[in-house]
Amino acid sequence: MATINQNYWNLKESYLFSEIASRVLSYQKAHPDAHIIRMGIGDVTLPLPPAVIDAMHKAVEEMGHAETFHGYGPEQGYHFLRQAIGDYYKQKGVCLLPEEIFISDGAKSDLGNILDILGDNSVLVTDPVYPVYVDTNKMSGRSISYAQANQQNHFLPMPDPHLTADIIYLCSPNNPTGAAYSRQQLKEWVDFANQNDSVLLFDAAYEAFVTEDLPRSIYEIEGAKTCAIEFCSFSKTAGFTGTRCGYTVVPLELVRQETSLNKLWLRRQTTKFNGVPYIVQRGAAAVFSPEGQEQVKHNIDYYRHNAQMITDTLDKLGIWYTGGKNSPYIWLKCPHDMDSWTFFDFLLENAHVVGTPGEGFGSCGEGYFRLTAFSSHEMTRTAMDRFYAILRQK
Ligand SMILES: Cc1ncc(COP(=O)(O)O)c(C=O)c1O
Structure with a gap:
C-alpha cells in the first residue's frame, strides 16, 4: 500500500485568508451597499512597467521565428x-x-x-x-x-x-x-x-x-x-x-x-x-534597463505614498506601528487593546476596511494588525479617512 507523507497531518489549516474572505463575504451579503476597501492581501495593483511589456513583446516575436x-x-x-x-x-x-x-x-x-x-x-x-x-x-x-x-x-x-x-x-x-x-x-x-x-x-x-x-x-x-x-x-x-x-x-x-x-x-x-x-x-x-529602473521606481514611490497616508493617519491617532518606511506593510497595535480578530470585525463593520489580523502570522501577532500599501491612492485615502473618523470618536 502506498503511504502518504504523514507530516502533512501536522499542518494547521491555512485558515487566515479563507476566514477573512468568508467574514467579508457574509458582511457584504448582509450589507450589499457597503463599499468595502481591501487592504489585507499582499498583491500589487499597478500593471507591469512599459519597459517589461516591450521586452516581452519582442521576445514573443522572437519565439515565432525559427532563427x-x-x-x-x-x-x-x-x-x-x-x-x-x-x-x-x-x-x-x-x-x-x-x-x-x-x-x-x-x-x-x-x-x-x-x-x-x-x-x-x-x-x-x-x-x-x-x-x-x-x-x-x-x-x-x-x-x-x-x-x-x-x-x-x-x-x-x-x-x-x-x-x-x-x-x-x-x-x-x-x-x-x-x-x-x-x-x-x-x-x-x-x-x-x-x-x-x-x-x-x-x-x-x-x-x-x-x-x-x-x-x-x-x-x-x-x-x-x-x-x-x-x-x-x-x-x-x-x-x-x-x-x-x-x-x-x-x-x-x-x-x-x-x-x-x-x-x-x-x-x-x-x-x-x-x-x-x-x-x-x-x-x-x-x-x-535605465527605463525599467525609472518605471519601477515610479511604481514603488506610488505604493510608498500610500504607506505614508497610512502612517500619517496612525500618527494623528497616536497608534503604535512599525513598517511603512521601508516596506509596503504597516503593522499596528490594535487600538483599545482589542484582539486581532475583534479589530478586524470592528474595522469591517464600521469603516468597511479589510486588513489582516496579526494573530494569523503567529501567536506574537495577537493584538496587532497588518495593512498594506498596495491599493490605489484614492482607495487608501478613503480608507484612511474612514479609519480616522471611527477611531477619533472611540
Ligand atoms: C516575505 C515573502 N517572501 C516571498 C514571497 C513570495 O514571492 P514570489 O511572488 O516571488 O513567490 C512573498 C509574497 O508575498 C513574501 O511576502
Whole structure:
C-alpha cells in the first residue's frame, strides 16, 4: 500500500485568508451597499512597467521565428538576466558571480525547494512569520523554534544563545511586520550563524522598498557569503506576482560538511526544474534597463505614498506601528487593546476596511494588525479617512 507523507497531518489549516474572505463575504451579503476597501492581501495593483511589456513583446516575436526561437533554456537562467542581476548587486556594493545566481519562478518556490539540499536540521523562525517558512519545514518533519518578535525588540528579534538552530530564517524588510534590520543587527545574525555553522535563509523580497540607510542584501554584511542564501523576487518590485520570476543567490563560499551548497543547488535545479520561460526572463531583464529602473521606481514611490497616508493617519491617532518606511506593510497595535480578530470585525463593520489580523502570522501577532500599501491612492485615502473618523470618536 502506498503511504502518504504523514507530516502533512501536522499542518494547521491555512485558515487566515479563507476566514477573512468568508467574514467579508457574509458582511457584504448582509450589507450589499457597503463599499468595502481591501487592504489585507499582499498583491500589487499597478500593471507591469512599459519597459517589461516591450521586452516581452519582442521576445514573443522572437519565439515565432525559427532563427530566434528558444526551446529549453539553461535551468539556472539565461546569462543576460544573471548578468543584469549581478550588475544590480554591484550598485549595493556586492560582487556576485553569475554562477552564484539562480533564476526561479518566484521566491516562494525556492524558499520551499531549498530544503531539498538541507538535512534533517533544526529550524529557527521569527514569530510573527511569513507562514511559508513554517509549513515547508513541517512538510518535511523538521522541528521549529520561534524567536519572539514584539514591541520591546521593535519586531526585530536578535540572536539568543539559548535559541540556536541549523537553519535560520530572516526576512528584512519583513512580511508581515514591515520592520527592517540595520547593518549592525544583521552583522550579529551573520556572526551567530557562522559561529554555529548554521545556514541563514535571507528573504529579501521587499528590498526595493528600503528608503533608509539599511542593508538591501545580506551580502552587504561581512561574513554573509559563508553562511547565507538570499531569496529575491520581481513580484513586489516590478509587479511580477502573476508573471512569476525571482532569483536565489547561493555563494560559492557557502560550504557545509565539506560540500558546496551552490553545487548541490545546481544539481537539484538541473534535476527538478526546467527554467523560467524565455519571454518572462526577457521581461525581468528589462527591469534593470535605465527605463525599467525609472518605471519601477515610479511604481514603488506610488505604493510608498500610500504607506505614508497610512502612517500619517496612525500618527494623528497616536497608534503604535512599525513598517511603512521601508516596506509596503504597516503593522499596528490594535487600538483599545482589542484582539486581532475583534479589530478586524470592528474595522469591517464600521469603516468597511479589510486588513489582516496579526494573530494569523503567529501567536506574537495577537493584538496587532497588518495593512498594506498596495491599493490605489484614492482607495487608501478613503480608507484612511474612514479609519480616522471611527477611531477619533472611540
Ligand atoms: C516575505 C515573502 N517572501 C516571498 C514571497 C513570495 O514571492 P514570489 O511572488 O516571488 O513567490 C512573498 C509574497 O508575498 C513574501 O511576502
